[in-house]
Amino acid sequence: MRSRYRIEIEGIVQGVGFRPFVYRIAEEMGLTGWVTNTSHGVLIEVEGEGEALEAFAGHLERKAPPLANITSLAKHSLPTAGYRDFTIRGSIARPDSRVLVSPDTAICPDCRRELLDPEDRRCGYPFINCTNCGPRYTIINSVPYDRPNTSMARFTMCTLCRTEYDDPADRRFHAQPNACEKCGPRLQFRLADGSVLPGDPFMLTVTAIKQGKVAAVKGLGGFHLAVDPFNAQAVRRLRARKGREEKPFALMVRDLETARRLCKIKERSEGLLASTESPIVLLDKHPDPGLAIAAEVAPKSRYFGLMLPYTPLHTLLMEEFDTLIMTSANVAEEPLCADNDEAQKRLSGIADVYLVHDRDIVLRCDDSIVMPDGNSSGRGPVVLRRARGFVPAPVPLPMSGDPVLALGPELKGSVCLTRGNQAFIGQHLGDLKNLETLNFLREVVAHLMDILQVSPKALACDLHPDYLTSRLVEEGGENPWEEGLPVFRVQHHHAHILSCLAEHGVNEPALGLALDGAGFGTDGTVWGGEILLVDGTRMDRLGHMRTLWMPGGDQAVREPYRMALSCMVECRGRKDALKLAPVLFPEVPEGDMEILSGFVERRTNGMMTSSCGRIFDAFSAMLGICLFTSYEGQAAIELEMLTDPSVTDTLPFSVDFDRDGTAIVDLLPAFDAALDLHLAGEPLERLGGMFHRTLAAALAQALSACRETLNASERVQESIPMGGGVFQNAVFSEMIRRELSGRSLRPLLHRTVPTNDGGISLGQAVFALEALRKGF
Ligand SMILES: [Zn+2]
Ligand SMILES: [Zn+2]
Incomplete structure (x- = not known):
C-alpha cells in the first residue's frame, strides 16, 4: 500500500x-x-x-x-x-534555528586527486573543495549556511562552477565555498614591508622557505609560520623571533610514509592523522629517524607533533617539502593571526614573507592537538586542544535547560554555550591575560550565539576574583550577551569534575580527583590536588595534597627550584636544605636560597598550595631536570619524558585524616627518600618512575579511604571522575588507572573534551544549568 x-x-x-x-x-x-x-x-x-x-x-x-x-x-x-x-526544494526559514554547523574538514581524497591531476580543471588550485570537505565554521557569518552568509559571498561563481553547484548529482551540489581558478579566491605573495611581489606567489613562497626564511602562510583558521625543519639556523631564528625558547613546534608531513620515518606509529594513530579532523597528533619519536630534523624543533621531548596537509594549499606545499614546521602564527600567548593586514602588523619582526589570499577567515580557529593513547591501556585518543575539526560539534549533556554561557578559566581558555541538552565548546582561545584574547572570547561567543540562534539566560565563570573573565562579567562593556544576567562563580576543580562527569553523560553524585597547577579555592588558598565529593552545585573537599609554601608566590611556577627548596626545608630543616641547595642547584645564587628558605620557614612572601602540579615541579627540579621554565608545565613534562614507566618500586608516603576529617596526602617522605637516592647516584629514569607510581598509589589509597568515610545513605557513583592538567601525563594516567582498578574503583578520564583547563567551561556550564534548575 x-x-x-x-x-x-x-x-x-x-x-x-x-x-x-x-x-x-x-x-x-x-x-x-x-x-x-x-x-x-x-x-x-x-x-x-x-x-x-x-x-x-x-x-x-x-x-x-x-x-x-x-x-x-x-x-x-x-x-x-x-x-x-x-x-x-529551496530552503524554508523558521524562526527558531536548531541546525548545526559543521566543523572545518580536511581535504577529501576526491579533491586531492583532482588537485594533483594535470587533466583536471582545478589542478593546482589551492581552494578546491566539495560537499565532503573544506572550510565551514571559519567562513560562516550566520545561519542558514548559504553562500551569502559566508566569506565566499564576494566571489561570483563562473558558469562551470555554477553548473556543478546546481546539479543534485554533482559532488559540488550546494557546496557553498565552491570555486575555481577563474572565479574564486587567489593567492598573493607579500614581503615584510607589505609590498606585493609579481610572479607565482606559491613558488616565491617555496623558494623563500628553502632559503631558510620564515613564511607566514594563511591557512584555514589562521596563519601558520612555515620554516624548514632541517635548517637548524632557521629554527633557532624562529625561536628567537617568536620568543619561544623550548616549547616544541608542530610539523606538517607530506604523507603517512613520511610520518612513519619520523615516529613510531600504530595503525590507530594513522587513522587519527588521516581523519577529517586532521589534528596535530603527538607521536613517539623514532629512535633512529630516517630524516635529520633539527634538534631545536622539539628539544627534550619524546614526541613530535605531526599533522598531514589538511587544506589544498598545504597539499601543494607538501609536494615541495616532505616536512615543514607549521606553528601557529601568534605572538607569545596572543590569539592566532587571521586577517592579512593584521598579520602583517602583528607578525612584523617575525615573518620574512607572507603567502596570503582573499578569502576572509570569519573566525579564527587553531589546530587541534590529540594524544593517540591517553595511556598504554587503550583508552583511545585524548583531545588536548579542542579547536579546528572539533568545533562546533556538540557534546551531548545528561541534563537540559535554558541556554547558559560559561566563560572558562584563565589559561587555555575556552567558552561553552548550551542549547537544550547540547553543549557547544568554543575553540581554544589561548591565555586570557590580555585584551586581544578577551576580544577573541567575545568574538567566539557572539559567533556561537549567532550560529546557534540562542541567547544565554545565565553566565558562569571562575571563582577567582582577578581573572579577566570574572571582571568581564562584572564590568560589562562590549559584551555580546545581555546585561544583568545571573552569574554563577564555580570553583575551578569542582568544574573539572563536573566536566568529566558531563562528558561521560553522568549527572549523579561522585567522588572525584582534580589534579592540576592552580585554581582558586573556596578558602582563598591555591588548590590543585583535590579529592572532592561533587553533587551538581554542591561540593565537599574530602581530601587534598599536603599544603606547601610557594616562596615568592607565582614566581615559584616559573622557577620550580623554589618548590624543590620548599620541600627540602620541610623534610630536612632550613640548615640542611641550605647545605644541599648549592650541590643540587648550582645555577642559583646562594644568597637567593638563603632568602627563599627564610620565606618558607617564616611563611612570609608567598602562599600555601595543595597543587599537584607544584609537586611535580618540585620533584623535577630536585633531580636537576628543570630549574627554570619557559612554558606552562615544562618541569612536569620533562620529568615525564625521561621517566621509565616500567618501574614498580615506590617511595614512602602517608595518607592521614586531619582534625576536621580531611584526608591529607603527604609526599614529603617520598622527597626525603628520593633525595638520598639521588645523591647516591640513582638513575633519573628510575626515580621518575618511582615518583609517578608513589603519587598514584597515595592518591588511590586516599580515594579509597575517603569513600569509606561516606555515609551509607550517600548514593555515590562507583566511577571516579578525574580532571586537570596532570592527567595529560600519559605515564601517570595509566598508573592511577591501574591503582584504582586494583581497588575496584572505576576511573573516568576525559576523551574528546580536554582534561586540562580547556575543559573547564563545560563544567561551569553544567553548574549553571543545575543552579538554574534548582532556582538559585
Ligand atoms: Zn572534497
Ligand atoms: Zn569557477
Missing part, C-alpha cells in the same frame, strides 16, 4: 551533501516527494510502498554522507499527496 512519510532530521545535515544523498537514494528506490533544508535541519516528504519507505528511513541513518551527524530523526505518517517525482 502506498503511503507518505514526513521525516524531520536534526544534526549536522547542511553543507555536507545531505540533500543530494537523499535525492539519490529516493531516485534509486523509485520514491517520490521532496527534500529541503530548514532552520532545524532537513525536512523530507517521501511517498511509496510501505516497505520501501521503511528501508528508505533506514538508509538515511546508515548510509549518510561522511561529514553528516544525525542527532535526531522523527517520522510521521500522512495521507498520500500524489507526488510524481522527487525534487530538491
Whole structure:
C-alpha cells in the first residue's frame, strides 16, 4: 500500500551533501516527494510502498554522507499527496534555528586527486573543495549556511562552477565555498614591508622557505609560520623571533610514509592523522629517524607533533617539502593571526614573507592537538586542544535547560554555550591575560550565539576574583550577551569534575580527583590536588595534597627550584636544605636560597598550595631536570619524558585524616627518600618512575579511604571522575588507572573534551544549568 512519510532530521545535515544523498537514494528506490533544508535541519516528504519507505528511513541513518551527524530523526505518517517525482526544494526559514554547523574538514581524497591531476580543471588550485570537505565554521557569518552568509559571498561563481553547484548529482551540489581558478579566491605573495611581489606567489613562497626564511602562510583558521625543519639556523631564528625558547613546534608531513620515518606509529594513530579532523597528533619519536630534523624543533621531548596537509594549499606545499614546521602564527600567548593586514602588523619582526589570499577567515580557529593513547591501556585518543575539526560539534549533556554561557578559566581558555541538552565548546582561545584574547572570547561567543540562534539566560565563570573573565562579567562593556544576567562563580576543580562527569553523560553524585597547577579555592588558598565529593552545585573537599609554601608566590611556577627548596626545608630543616641547595642547584645564587628558605620557614612572601602540579615541579627540579621554565608545565613534562614507566618500586608516603576529617596526602617522605637516592647516584629514569607510581598509589589509597568515610545513605557513583592538567601525563594516567582498578574503583578520564583547563567551561556550564534548575 502506498503511503507518505514526513521525516524531520536534526544534526549536522547542511553543507555536507545531505540533500543530494537523499535525492539519490529516493531516485534509486523509485520514491517520490521532496527534500529541503530548514532552520532545524532537513525536512523530507517521501511517498511509496510501505516497505520501501521503511528501508528508505533506514538508509538515511546508515548510509549518510561522511561529514553528516544525525542527532535526531522523527517520522510521521500522512495521507498520500500524489507526488510524481522527487525534487530538491529551496530552503524554508523558521524562526527558531536548531541546525548545526559543521566543523572545518580536511581535504577529501576526491579533491586531492583532482588537485594533483594535470587533466583536471582545478589542478593546482589551492581552494578546491566539495560537499565532503573544506572550510565551514571559519567562513560562516550566520545561519542558514548559504553562500551569502559566508566569506565566499564576494566571489561570483563562473558558469562551470555554477553548473556543478546546481546539479543534485554533482559532488559540488550546494557546496557553498565552491570555486575555481577563474572565479574564486587567489593567492598573493607579500614581503615584510607589505609590498606585493609579481610572479607565482606559491613558488616565491617555496623558494623563500628553502632559503631558510620564515613564511607566514594563511591557512584555514589562521596563519601558520612555515620554516624548514632541517635548517637548524632557521629554527633557532624562529625561536628567537617568536620568543619561544623550548616549547616544541608542530610539523606538517607530506604523507603517512613520511610520518612513519619520523615516529613510531600504530595503525590507530594513522587513522587519527588521516581523519577529517586532521589534528596535530603527538607521536613517539623514532629512535633512529630516517630524516635529520633539527634538534631545536622539539628539544627534550619524546614526541613530535605531526599533522598531514589538511587544506589544498598545504597539499601543494607538501609536494615541495616532505616536512615543514607549521606553528601557529601568534605572538607569545596572543590569539592566532587571521586577517592579512593584521598579520602583517602583528607578525612584523617575525615573518620574512607572507603567502596570503582573499578569502576572509570569519573566525579564527587553531589546530587541534590529540594524544593517540591517553595511556598504554587503550583508552583511545585524548583531545588536548579542542579547536579546528572539533568545533562546533556538540557534546551531548545528561541534563537540559535554558541556554547558559560559561566563560572558562584563565589559561587555555575556552567558552561553552548550551542549547537544550547540547553543549557547544568554543575553540581554544589561548591565555586570557590580555585584551586581544578577551576580544577573541567575545568574538567566539557572539559567533556561537549567532550560529546557534540562542541567547544565554545565565553566565558562569571562575571563582577567582582577578581573572579577566570574572571582571568581564562584572564590568560589562562590549559584551555580546545581555546585561544583568545571573552569574554563577564555580570553583575551578569542582568544574573539572563536573566536566568529566558531563562528558561521560553522568549527572549523579561522585567522588572525584582534580589534579592540576592552580585554581582558586573556596578558602582563598591555591588548590590543585583535590579529592572532592561533587553533587551538581554542591561540593565537599574530602581530601587534598599536603599544603606547601610557594616562596615568592607565582614566581615559584616559573622557577620550580623554589618548590624543590620548599620541600627540602620541610623534610630536612632550613640548615640542611641550605647545605644541599648549592650541590643540587648550582645555577642559583646562594644568597637567593638563603632568602627563599627564610620565606618558607617564616611563611612570609608567598602562599600555601595543595597543587599537584607544584609537586611535580618540585620533584623535577630536585633531580636537576628543570630549574627554570619557559612554558606552562615544562618541569612536569620533562620529568615525564625521561621517566621509565616500567618501574614498580615506590617511595614512602602517608595518607592521614586531619582534625576536621580531611584526608591529607603527604609526599614529603617520598622527597626525603628520593633525595638520598639521588645523591647516591640513582638513575633519573628510575626515580621518575618511582615518583609517578608513589603519587598514584597515595592518591588511590586516599580515594579509597575517603569513600569509606561516606555515609551509607550517600548514593555515590562507583566511577571516579578525574580532571586537570596532570592527567595529560600519559605515564601517570595509566598508573592511577591501574591503582584504582586494583581497588575496584572505576576511573573516568576525559576523551574528546580536554582534561586540562580547556575543559573547564563545560563544567561551569553544567553548574549553571543545575543552579538554574534548582532556582538559585
Ligand atoms: Zn572534497
Ligand atoms: Zn569557477
